[in-house]
Structures are given as structure tokens and as C-alpha cells.
Amino acid sequence: MTEKKELNITRRAALVGMAGAAGTVLARSAAGQDVQVSGSNRPVAPDDSTKVLGSRWSSDLGQRSPYEALKRVPSGTLSSSETPLQDLHGTITPADLHFERHHAGVPFIDPEKHKLVIHGMVRRPMTFSVSDLKRFPAVSRICFLECSGNLYHDAPEQTTAQLLAGMTSQSEWTGVMVSTLMREVGVSPKSSWFLAEGADAAVLARSIPKQFWDEAMIVYAQNGEAVRPENGYPIRLLNPGCEGNSCVKWLRRMEFSDSPFMTREETSKYTEPVIGEVARQFSLVMDARSIITYPSYPDTIEKGWIEIQGIAWSGRGKITAAEVSTDDGRSWQQAVLQEPVFSKAHARFRHLFNWDGKDTVIMSRAIDESGYVQPNRAEWIAARGPGSGPYHRNPITGWRLMAGGNVVYRVEEWG
Amino acid sequence: MTEKKELNITRRAALVGMAGAAGTVLARSAAGQDVQVSGSNRPVAPDDSTKVLGSRWSSDLGQRSPYEALKRVPSGTLSSSETPLQDLHGTITPADLHFERHHAGVPFIDPEKHKLVIHGMVRRPMTFSVSDLKRFPAVSRICFLECSGNLYHDAPEQTTAQLLAGMTSQSEWTGVMVSTLMREVGVSPKSSWFLAEGADAAVLARSIPKQFWDEAMIVYAQNGEAVRPENGYPIRLLNPGCEGNSCVKWLRRMEFSDSPFMTREETSKYTEPVIGEVARQFSLVMDARSIITYPSYPDTIEKGWIEIQGIAWSGRGKITAAEVSTDDGRSWQQAVLQEPVFSKAHARFRHLFNWDGKDTVIMSRAIDESGYVQPNRAEWIAARGPGSGPYHRNPITGWRLMAGGNVVYRVEEWG
Numbered sequence: 001m002t003e004k005k006e007l008n009i010t011r012r013a014a015l016v017g018m019a020g021a022a023g024t025v026l027a028r029s030a031a032g033q034d035v036q037v038s039g040s041n042r043p044v045a046p047d048d049s050t051k052v053l054g055s056r057w058s059s060d061l062g063q064r065s066p067y068e069a070l071k072r073v074p075s076g077t078l079s080s081s082e083t084p085l086q087d088l089h090g091t092i093t094p095a096d097l098h099f100e101r102h103h104a105g106v107p108f109i110d111p112e113k114h115k116l117v118i119h120g121m122v123r124r125p126m127t128f129s130v131s132d133l134k135r136f137p138a139v140s141r142i143c144f145l146e147c148s149g150n151l152y153h154d155a156p157e158q159t160t161a162q163l164l165a166g167m168t169s170q171s172e173w174t175g176v177m178v179s180t181l182m183r184e185v186g187v188s189p190k191s192s193w194f195l196a197e198g199a200d201a202a203v204l205a206r207s208i209p210k211q212f213w214d215e216a217m218i219v220y221a222q223n224g225e226a227v228r229p230e231n232g233y234p235i236r237l238l239n240p241g242c243e244g245n246s247c248v249k250w251l252r253r254m255e256f257s258d259s260p261f262m263t264r265e266e267t268s269k270y271t272e273p274v275i276g277e278v279a280r281q282f283s284l285v286m287d288a289r290s291i292i293t294y295p296s297y298p299d300t301i302e303k304g305w306i307e308i309q310g311i312a313w314s315g316r317g318k319i320t321a322a323e324v325s326t327d328d329g330r331s332w333q334q335a336v337l338q339e340p341v342f343s344k345a346h347a348r349f350r351h352l353f354n355w356d357g358k359d360t361v362i363m364s365r366a367i368d369e370s371g372y373v374q375p376n377r378a379e380w381i382a383a384r385g386p387g388s389g390p391y392h393r394n395p396i397t398g399w400r401l402m403a404g405g406n407v408v409y410r411v412e413e414w415g
Numbered sequence: 416m417t418e419k420k421e422l423n424i425t426r427r428a429a430l431v432g433m434a435g436a437a438g439t440v441l442a443r444s445a446a447g448q449d450v451q452v453s454g455s456n457r458p459v460a461p462d463d464s465t466k467v468l469g470s471r472w473s474s475d476l477g478q479r480s481p482y483e484a485l486k487r488v489p490s491g492t493l494s495s496s497e498t499p500l501q502d503l504h505g506t507i508t509p510a511d512l513h514f515e516r517h518h519a520g521v522p523f524i525d526p527e528k529h530k531l532v533i534h535g536m537v538r539r540p541m542t543f544s545v546s547d548l549k550r551f552p553a554v555s556r557i558c559f560l561e562c563s564g565n566l567y568h569d570a571p572e573q574t575t576a577q578l579l580a581g582m583t584s585q586s587e588w589t590g591v592m593v594s595t596l597m598r599e600v601g602v603s604p605k606s607s608w609f610l611a612e613g614a615d616a617a618v619l620a621r622s623i624p625k626q627f628w629d630e631a632m633i634v635y636a637q638n639g640e641a642v643r644p645e646n647g648y649p650i651r652l653l654n655p656g657c658e659g660n661s662c663v664k665w666l667r668r669m670e671f672s673d674s675p676f677m678t679r680e681e682t683s684k685y686t687e688p689v690i691g692e693v694a695r696q697f698s699l700v701m702d703a704r705s706i707i708t709y710p711s712y713p714d715t716i717e718k719g720w721i722e723i724q725g726i727a728w729s730g731r732g733k734i735t736a737a738e739v740s741t742d743d744g745r746s747w748q749q750a751v752l753q754e755p756v757f758s759k760a761h762a763r764f765r766h767l768f769n770w771d772g773k774d775t776v777i778m779s780r781a782i783d784e785s786g787y788v789q790p791n792r793a794e795w796i797a798a799r800g801p802g803s804g805p806y807h808r809n810p811i812t813g814w815r816l817m818a819g820g821n822v823v824y825r826v827e828e829w830g
Contacts, residue, residue: 201469
């Protein structure tokens with residue numbers, strides 16, 4: 001897999017020869033470390049690492065190997081970036097590779113000054129500092145977070161898993177349950193919605209109905225450390241299983257009410273037309289989904305045994321099965337799910353496949369504990385209508401294994 | 416908690432006043448980002464973040480907030496560094512904050528050239544590239560990794576959790592089971608030990624007895640990404656629950672045998688004298704342990720309800736209970752364990768305590784599924800002998816809550 005990665009190293013011609021090895025130069029990695037690189041810009045490691053002392057000693061912050069160049073792919077508008085699903089192993093997404101989506105950039109917030117106001121249909125409107133929130137009983141949970149627009153729907157053959165569906169990531173989130181704060185402020189039993197409002201320049205706001213309150217959290221930590229700025233530093237709402245924009249970042253206000261607030265982001269956006277000239281509104285739950293991450297474009301493979309790998313997830317609960325087809329959807333086999341499988345979390349699946357070297361299409365589908373089966377594109381369109389979108393498109397996607405070993409995205413027309 | 420962190424920002428006096436806010440200057444953070452800082456070097460965020468566009472847009476790699484300055488603490492010899500346990504939430508350790516320990520620095524290894532040789536009492540000696548290993552069925556597992564010397568045993572009052580016991584960290588590791596490779600090479604049924612040898616300049620090598628083979632893995636990924644250089648890039652052995660040095664990093668050779676190899680690191684080192692003028696050798700299993708991470712030095716606290724937090728772990732399996740004493744060990748209450756609790760993994764525990772503001776000592780002890788109860792220091796010394804060490808010291812440790820709110824390490828004489 002390392003062959004494909006581009007190393008972010010600038011050749012410094014002035015230093016040619018200083019490394020003492022023919023054809024090598026010294027260059028500075030993105031992390032500021034001097035490394036030898038060959039004429040091809042590939043770092044040159046010692047021939048025998050047991051014969052020289054280490055190139056690094058202990059440090060206050062670790063750095064990746066210069067041979068690893070994991071990168072998100074920022075969008076042209078710089079309002080989003082995607083996780084390199086094809087390069088990751090297991091289920092945790094490193095925090096600096098978590099996908100991002102923001103509507104007015106990432107605000108710069110001082111955690112000592114940030115406040116969360118909770119008011120509306122409550123007995124005691126209150127203001128909480130971040131330190132206040134950290135004093136409440138804490139809870140951690142591993143779950144996915146996905147943008148509801150997570151599909152490159154007219155993708156060409158040369159599309160990576162990252163570009164196709166890289167707006168889903170997974171973290172261990174830590175924070176306080178919304179229900180804990182609800183007891184603190186005394187939410188009225190007549191209340192059935194709350195508004196969550198962010199402190200960014202878009203003042204992004206969403207109405208969250210009661211059905212999601214039991215699991216909702218206000219989180220201040222992600223994979224052990226403080227939530228990253230692009231993920232809502234210092235605090236964000238987390239509605240496990242719900243679309244990312246409902247998990248309002250830079251959370252500054254929650255207002256309880258008995259009706260939704262009809263904000264811009266649930267009327268103009270994040271609402272989708274469906275069959276019958278109506279629109280789905282407050283369609284917060286992310287439907288079950290899966291994607292094969294290996295092999296995928298631009299991998300090249302060889303005839304013989306291949307461990308097909310991917311991730312499956314559902315906003316409705318646990319994944320109960322991930323199925324793989326190696327014959328373009330004609331037959332399906334159950335893949336092995338990596339234990340433990342968490343509710344509303346990416347589960348890694350693996351399936352051994354003996355490729356005969358002939359042209360075929362591999363694909364996966366997720367099945368969750370509600371019985372929901374991830375649809376193919378035709379089924380999705382039949383259910384939602386050809387004009388529905390761009391949100392909550394979760395069709396089965398495939399990769400074409402070409403005789404010769406190239407792997408490309410299996411292109412499908414949308415509609 | 417943010418108050419205590421030191422920001423790694425250098426004041427650039429030449430730019431005083433450019434930020435347009437009285438008393439602020441522009442400075443460059445460690446991550447290369449220009450931020451405003453006040454005269455006290457604290458970054459200055461906009462008064463109202465909804466009135467200005469974000470300070471960052473989407474990027475290929477995220478960066479921490481300049482208000483967060485998580486750091487390992489490197490040892491004087493630069494052969495180790497410790498995880499900031501007191502600053503972390505949940506159970507995952509960010510990869511760049513994982514503790515490190517190496518005996519000749521961190522080798523610089525090209526993953527395309529690295530090879531693992533498996534030989535000795537096997538039918539088919541074989542050499543595996545890293546790519547070869549990635550083609551085998553993969554497994555992920557969340558577990559702790561701890562240095563057997565993880566105790567600052569003569570610590571003064573001004574000791575953080577990081578310095579006291581920060582040589583334990585937790586990751587989601589992904590790789591191939593050793594048992595899978597054993598089938599591949601055809602290990603002799605008469606074999607009962609294997610040597611694991613690293614490719615660093617110390618050529619660190621350990622003998623691993625059969626009892627650990629079922630769970631042993633050769634891992635290439637840590638929290639989703641490639642194993643970090645200081646943690647064994649490109650591959651390391653992982654013996655869940657066993658002392659860190661047995662999880663040989665930069666693994667290049669495994670030799671199967673019917674007896675241990677008596678390497679330097681299991682004769683001169685990592686063997687400890689115990690009562691009766693004998694030594695414990697191959698004492699690989701990490702005994703159950705716990706530490707309170709909040710409140711701890713240098714926190715200051717106030718009278719009233721406090722959520723005591725910490726982590727408990729055991730090399731023998733699951734933690735079944737973490738108990739907390741708030742009266743210097745006279746009585747113990749069961750803390751709440753954060754679910755899910757994994758085998759051989761850090762489990763976070765939490766306990767609500769209503770502090771009356773008077774001088775007292777808080778402490779925790781771990782109990783694991785084998786029935787083992789973490790001992791206090793006197794019990795540990797009675798069992799192992801006063802001269803035992805410096806390895807596998809896992810006594811109960813405490814924090815003194817002082818009238819006024821200061822928290823310091825509860826100093827205990829060793830022996």
C-alpha cells in the first residue's frame with residue numbers, strides 16, 4: 001500500500017551528496033525532520049538499521065514515519081475534507097484525519113470564554129462554562145459521524161473510497177449526557193424539541209426532536225484529547241447515528257420548545273424532495289451503509305486469495321451482517337464482522353475471495369439490527385424518487401476488478 | 416483544566432500591536448499558524464466568533480487548538496517519554512502521545528525493504544514483507560501497553576499522574592495473529608518458545624513462551640494509521656497484557672525453539688530479585704493496576720461534589736471492579752466502570768465524592784477477573800521483598816487533598 005502514497009518532501013538540490021550515499025539528497029519533511037531522499041524523492045533509510053543509532057530520540061510529540069503521507073482531501077471551496085478510508089485499518093479515525101464540513105470556516109474560540117446557554121421551556125435557564133461541563137459525570141462512546149451528503153454520486157472510474165464516501169469517520173467521544181444537563185435545568189415535560197446553535201459565523205442551528213435525547217451527548221473530547229477545532233472545539237453536540245450537521249459544533253445555545261424551529265439548515269438545506277412532490281424534513285437518521293476499502297481504486301491486485309475489507313455502519317443500531325458479492329450482485333456471501341461491534345459505529349468486515357483473474361465487480365451491503373438492508377441504486381431511486389438528494393444517498397457501490405489487476409470504481413448513472 | 420496548560424508559543428515582539436487589539440501580539444504556534452496572543456502569551460480569540468469568518472478552512476491534516484498543549488515528558492536520556500494521563504479523556508491514547516521506550520533510539524526503516532524472518536523449529540522457514548503481512552486476515556484489538564518499569568517510586572509531592580505512571584497507553588491495534596503465521600510456516604508441536612528480535616541498534620530480543628501465543632499479534636496499525644516510528648514502525652509484536660519490552664518493536668526475526676534464549680534483556684534486565692534470594696524471570700504479565708487521574712497534582716479543587724476519575728487495567732483479563740477510598744484507605748467504595756470494558760485494556764472509572772474541604776487522601780485499587788486485588792505498598796513489599804524492582808511495581812497510589820484545595824501526590828517511602 002505504501003507504494004501509492006506521495007511523500008510531502010521538497011528536494012533541496014543544494015544538499016545533494018551530503019547524505020553520503022550515491023543518488024541521495026537531504027530533504028526536510030513536512031514535520032521538519034531532515035531525511036535522506038533518493039532521486040525519486042523517496043526517503044533513504046539505512047541499509048541495516050541495527051548498525052546505526054536511531055534517527056529519533058524521545059520527544060514531546062510523536063511524528064508519523066516520512067514514508068506515511070496520510071491526507072484528507074479538501075474540497076475546492078475549503079468547506080469540507082474527506083477521510084482516507086482506503087488507507088485506514090481497524091475502526092478508529094485519527095483525529096487529524098476526521099472528515100470536516102463547515103459553513104463559514106472553523107471559528108477560533110477560547111475555551112475559557114466559551115459558554116453554553118440552556119433556556120426555553122426549562123425551570124432554571126443556565127449558563128455553563130466548559131469547565132462546568134467537565135465537572136458533570138462523563139461518558140465515552142465509540143461511534144461514527146457522517147455527513148448526510150456523503151456520496152460522490154457521479155463519480156468516474158478513477159475515484160478512491162475517500163472521494164466516494166470519505167465523509168464518515170469514527171472516534172471515541174467523551175462528554176456529558178444531554179439528559180444530565182436536562183435534569184439540571186429542569187426541562188418541561190411538554191418540551192419535545194430543542195434548538196442547538198453553533199458559535200461559528202454561519203450560526204448553524206438545528207432542531208433536535210425528543211426521540212434522540214436519550215443518547216445525545218455534549219462532547220469535549222475525541223480519541224482521548226480535546227475535540228479538534230474543525231470538529232467543534234471546545235464542545236459539540238453528538239447525536240449518535242444522526243447526520244453530522246445535527247451534531248452542532250461550537251455549541252453555544254440550546255433552547256427547549258414544543259415545536260421545531262424551522263431554521264435555514266432544515267428548510268433550505270438538509271431537507272430532500274421525495275416521491276409524491278413532498279419533502280423529507282428532519283431526516284436525521286443515517287441509513288445503513290457499507291463500502292469496500294480494499295481492494296479499491298487505485299489498488300492493483302493479483303490473481304489468487306484476496307482479503308476483501310471494508311466498513312459497514314448504521315444510524316439505527318448495530319450492524320448484524322455485512323454481505324459481499326464478487327459477481328456483480330448476482331450472489332452474496334456473509335463477511336466476517338470484526339468484534340466487538342458497537343451500536344451506531346463503523347464495523348470492519350473481511351471476506352476471503354479467490355480471484356480467478358477475470359473481469360468482475362465486487363460490492364458490499366450492510367444489514368442492521370432493525371432489519372434494514374442497504375439498497376442498490378435502482379432500489380434507492382424507486383423508494384425515494386429520481387429527483388431526491390443530495391442527502392441520504394446510501395446505495396451499494398462496487399469496484400470493478402479488471403483482468404490484469406487494475407481496480408476502478410464501478411460507474412453507475414444516477415437516475 | 417485548560418488553565419494549567421502551557422502554550423508553546425514564542426512571542427514575536429516585532430509584531431506587537433499588529434493584531435489590532437490592545438495588549439495582543441501575533442505569534443506563531445508550534446503548528447506554524449499565526450495566532451494572536453495576549454501579553455501573557457495566551458492566544459486571543461475574537462470576542463464574538465459569529466461575527467468573523469473562521470480562522471481556518473478545510474485542510475489535509477488537522478491541528479490541535481492553540482489552547483491545547485498536550486505533551487509527553489521525555490526522560491533525561493531521551494530513551495523514554497510518558498503519556499499525559501491527567502489530560503486525557505476516555506480510553507484511547509492519541510498516537511503522538513503514546514509513551515515510548517527504546518534502547519538505542521528509534522530506527523529509521525523503509526517499510527518496502529523491511530522483512531520478517533520466521534525460522535527455527537518450523538517446517539518451512541519463511542520471509543515476509545510488510546505487504547505480505549497485510550494480505551493475511553487482519554484483526555483489530557483495543558488494549559493497553561505498559562512498560563514494566565512504570566512507577567516513579569520515590570516521587571515527591573509535586574508529581575503528576577504522567578510522571579508517576581505515564582508509561583501506559585492504549586490503542587486500537589491492527590495486524591495479523593501470530594497463530595496465522597505459525598500455520599503458514601508449520602511450527603513444530605515440540606516448540607514452546609519463540610525469540611522475537613527487533614531491528615533497532617539494540618537488537619532488542621525476548622523469548623516468548625507458548626502461553627502467550629494464542630493472543631499474540633504482529634501489528635502494523637495503531638488507531639487506524641500505521642504504527643508510529645517510536646512504537647515499532649513498520650511492525651511490532653503485541654502480546655496483550657504483557658510488559659511492553661516483550662512486544663518487540665521493529666520486529667525482524669522470530670525463531671521457534673523448545674527453550675528460552677536467555678537474551679540480555681531477560682537476564683541482565685527485565686528480571687527482578689524477589690524474596691528468598693531468587694529472581695523472577697519471564698515475569699511478563701502486567702499485574703492489575705489503577706490510578707486516579709482527576710483530581711491529581713497540580714489540580715486545585717473546591718469543596719463539594721467532585722467526580723473522581725481514573726483508569727484501571729490488568730494483564731490478566733478484564734477489570735471487574737475499581738474501588739475508590741476517600742479516607743486514606745480505611746474504607747472503599749465501588750466506582751462506576753465505563754462500558755464496554757475490554758480484556759487487558761484500560762477501563763475508565765468514575766466515582767462521585769462530596770468533599771468536605773478537609774485534608775484527606777484519595778486512592779484507587781483495581782480488581783481483575785482472576786480475583787487479583789491491587790496491593791498497597793506494604794503488601795507489595797511483603798510479597799516481593801524490599802529489594803525487588805524496579806519492575807512490576809503496581810502498588811496503590813494516592814493523592815492528598817489539602818484543605819484549601821491543593822492536590823499533591825501522597826508520598827510513600829519505598830521499602
